[in-house]
Amino acid sequence: MTAAPATGVSIFLPTHRRGREVRQGPIRLGNLIRAARKLLLSGGLPASEADAVLAPASRLVDDDDFWQYQNHGLAVFLNAAGMWIFQVPLPMTEQVVAGPRFHIRPMLPLLAADGRFQVLTMTAGKVRLFEASRYDLLEVRSGVLPESLVEEMGPFDSGNDYANDYENPVHASPGARPNTGSIGVTNAQVYGDSPAEWTKARVVEFTRRVAAAVDELSAADPVPVVLVAGSEIGGHFGGFTTLGTLLAGVIETNPEAMDDGQLHEAAYAIARPVLDADRTNAIARFEALLGAGDARAATGPHDVVLAAQQGRVDTLLLPVDDRAPGQDEPDTNHVGPADSAQTPGWAGQDLLEVAAVQTLRQGGHLHLRGEAGSPRPEVGAILRY
Incomplete structure (x- = not known):
């Protein structure tokens, strides 16, 4: 479309x-x-x-x-x-x-650069990835991410029964003496790790594989990620991942004890400062360029649209709401067809939509600014040149 x-x-x-x-x-x-x-x-x-x-x-x-x-x-x-x-x-x-x-104006909040992040929940038994925004989160299937330790590495029992995931170590008799029955054996005479050590090694390796999969996904879609996991898994993940600053934070808790609403609330509290920082920095840069009279700061719908169509917009700043201009605010954002006066209810061309679409097509960034009910902020753009 x-x-x-x-x-x-x-x-x-x-x-x-x-x-x-x-x-x-x-x-x-x-x-x-x-x-x-x-x-x-x-x-x-x-x-x-x-x-x-x-x-x-x-x-x-x-x-x-x-x-x-x-x-x-x-x-x-x-x-x-x-x-x-x-x-x-x-x-x-x-x-x-x-x-x-x-x-498409009502959809712009979903397309804004400060509108998306991901939530990764992880236990040995289950890994889930969510697409999230300030509004909600939705689980997605990547096809790359391991679903659980069992799926990835075979049966696993996190309890005390290691029959399914631990092969009893070989008991060795002292040299030159046959094993004549049930004798006490010291740890030095047991080959292989203990069940706890073996289980921990599996969890560490599983975490490494999950981190590698997340890194692969992030390379194609670099958005902030919030990890929700126990402290041990969270610590190992931080050591393996190459997300860097894209890892917005780790919530050290069992994600399976949270419903989706609680998960979203906790994750957004972590992600919000990161998301807001991008928008805040973009607005500050725009205002600095504008104050200095730099030609890279463009204002007004017509100038911004022209720059967007030419592929010159690096960052587009649009009002956060979709209301019509007030009585003292002329509607300069729409251009109607020649016969629009004879066509009630027929929509004209929304210049801000055009600017948004062209900016995103050319690899630019979109940010929404202002608060509903506050004075309508000016349309602005930071140009590449």
């Missing part, structure tokens, strides 16, 4: 994971589909084409299984080529937008 659609529909709505509220999802979607149809017709699309565009979303309304597995929000994008669905970890405000391109 990277190319602009000839006629696109963007639908956003809040969803729920459990409880009676789950039933509200299909009702909301049905209402928004009807609103989208009116917008398409008002934009001049024939009824048959409008119905064809909306048909995939209409089928979701009666799909009970679909509504049982939701996140906090749902984004649905439709055009003549098909439908794209995103179950997102932040609550969405009900909204439907139709126009010559998709409306």
Whole structure:
């Protein structure tokens, strides 16, 4: 969905994971589909084409299984080529937008450089990796990460019975004297490690393998990582990993004693200073360049969009909220079609969306700044040259 659609529909709505509220999802979607149809017709699309565009979303309304597995929000994008669905970890405000391109502004918090981190939970019995944001976390399957010590290295028993994971050491009789029965044997006459030492060696090796897998994943997607594990595993992991400063911190506790809500709360408390630091540093650098009159500090939607389209934006700073400008704030962020005055409800081009998409496509960074309810901050960018 990277190319602009000839006629696109963007639908956003809040969803729920459990409880009676789950039933509200299909009702909301049905209402928004009807609103989208009116917008398409008002934009001049024939009824048959409008119905064809909306048909995939209409089928979701009666799909009970679909509504049982939701996140906090749902984004649905439709055009003549098909439908794209995103179950997102932040609550969405009900909204439907139709126009010559998709409306992605509500999704920008998920694309911001300060919006993502990972949580790795680890015990000998289970390893889990989560994609996380300030809003939520979601378990992912990497295909690279070992799932458990047993899966990776064979049967393991963390209790006192070592029958499955420890081969009894060989008892040797003193030299030149046959073993005539049950005799006491000293440690010096036992070959091999004790069960405890052997078990510890397996845990250390397993931790090394997990660290190597995490390093491999991080090389392709370098985001901060929070480890949740016991002190022993946490200590070994820190010695093996090459994450460096990307290892935001270690929570020394048994992750299996935490539910996902507790896990997210604890991990985000560790990751937040790291995530905020990137945004804070970017804002400080922008303001310093702007104060010095440096041409690498660009302001205003039109100048920023032009620089983004030219691939010159290294860091883009956008307002954190998606509200329309107030009475004293002219709306310079949108450019409508020539006949937009005759097309009520038809979305024009959002310059800030264009800037965000072009910046991310060119390998730049996106940060959101400001707080909801505070004065709207200026759009700005740090240019590469």
